[in-house]
Amino acid sequence: MKLVVTGGAGYVGSVCAATLIEAGHEVVVIDDLSTGNRYAVPEGAAFVEGNLVDVADEILGGGDVDGVLHFAARSLVGESVEDPAKYWHGNLDVTLSLLDAMRRHGVHSLVFSSTAATYGEPDVVPITEDAATRPTNPYGATKLAIDYAITSYCNAYGLGATSLRYFNVAGAHDGVGENHLTETHLIPIVLQVAMGYREKIMVYGDDWPTKDGTCVRDYIHVRDLADAHLLALQSNSPGTHRIYNLGSGDGYSVREVIDVCREVTGHPIPAEVAPRRAGDPAVLIASSEKIRSDLGWDPTRTELHRIVEDAWEFTRALGDRSHSARR
Numbered sequence: 001m002k003l004v005v006t007g008g009a010g011y012v013g014s015v016c017a018a019t020l021i022e023a024g025h026e027v028v029v030i031d032d033l034s035t036g037n038r039y040a041v042p043e044g045a046a047f048v049e050g051n052l053v054d055v056a057d058e059i060l061g062g063g064d065v066d067g068v069l070h071f072a073a074r075s076l077v078g079e080s081v082e083d084p085a086k087y088w089h090g091n092l093d094v095t096l097s098l099l100d101a102m103r104r105h106g107v108h109s110l111v112f113s114s115t116a117a118t119y120g121e122p123d124v125v126p127i128t129e130d131a132a133t134r135p136t137n138p139y140g141a142t143k144l145a146i147d148y149a150i151t152s153y154c155n156a157y158g159l160g161a162t163s164l165r166y167f168n169v170a171g172a173h174d175g176v177g178e179n180h181l182t183e184t185h186l187i188p189i190v191l192q193v194a195m196g197y198r199e200k201i202m203v204y205g206d207d208w209p210t211k212d213g214t215c216v217r218d219y220i221h222v223r224d225l226a227d228a229h230l231l232a233l234q235s236n237s238p239g240t241h242r243i244y245n246l247g248s249g250d251g252y253s254v255r256e257v258i259d260v261c262r263e264v265t266g267h268p269i270p271a272e273v274a275p276r277r278a279g280d281p282a283v284l285i286a287s288s289e290k291i292r293s294d295l296g297w298d299p300t301r302t303e304l305h306r307i308v309e310d311a312w313e314f315t316r317a318l319g320d321r322s323h324s325a326r327r
Helices: 011-022 052-060 077-082 084-104 138-157 186-195 222-235 254-265 289-295 304-322
Strands: 002-006 026-031 046-049 067-070 109-115 160-166 168-170 201-204 219-221 241-246 271-274
Touching (some): 002 011, 002 052, 011 067, 026 052, 052 084, 067 084, 067 222, 077 138, 084 109, 109 222, 138 160, 138 241, 168 186, 168 304, 186 254, 186 304, 219 304, 222 241, 222 289, 254 304
Parallel strands (some): 002 026, 002 067, 026 046, 067 109, 160 241, 201 271
């Protein structure tokens, strides 16, 4: 198949693009490099640098595109609160433009990179797909709005689509890992301490109702995530919009993550307890039983040591590029 990957120079998008190429597909990556890295675009992919709104018709208009995997989005929760317009326009408007371009050019298959932020603070964990959706920030709200839009396009225009709601993605694959100018995720931040880029890791609260008093989160390896995208793409059905959660089904506390990072890196990694952050749930764990049952997804890299080892290998190889050489 000929597939278009939007945001394919980003962390998750580039690994998914590489996985598609490994599976024998022809891949075109679209990315404006505002947050992605040119080096992350996998060898073998055609690369179009540009704004998705500007280039979608050109790329999709050849009549030979079989599907789109849509990763291009703004994704910083804090920034979305400070500047919601950037997120409503940058996420919702851009995706509506993409959906319209797909409709114009007869491209009827979509996999959408959604987020667990659509759920907000859950009433019950593990979180299932029928849980209430109450996003607590504009980022999550834009992703939920896009899901509603996709459903309506499927119902009215025959689009076949799958939205995949991720929890905490980590690890690395084939030389690609997390490398953001603004890093907000726990594992890469802890590894930056081990590399000497940060003095210490802050632990936001040690009095949560968990086994060791620190927050518990679900981690999924980025390659397992990519495998789920391929399964979703291969099983899309016209007129149907499916939503699946992606996670490991297990939870690790902040202290457990730091301890594993210490073991893997051999560094002491100083940690300091700080007050809780407003809006942080104590526990977030996904139920992925639906996608396992429906599509046969079988993540094989769920062990935390494996995830951290892959992330550490990437971090060491990247070296000073994590703070300087980008694009």
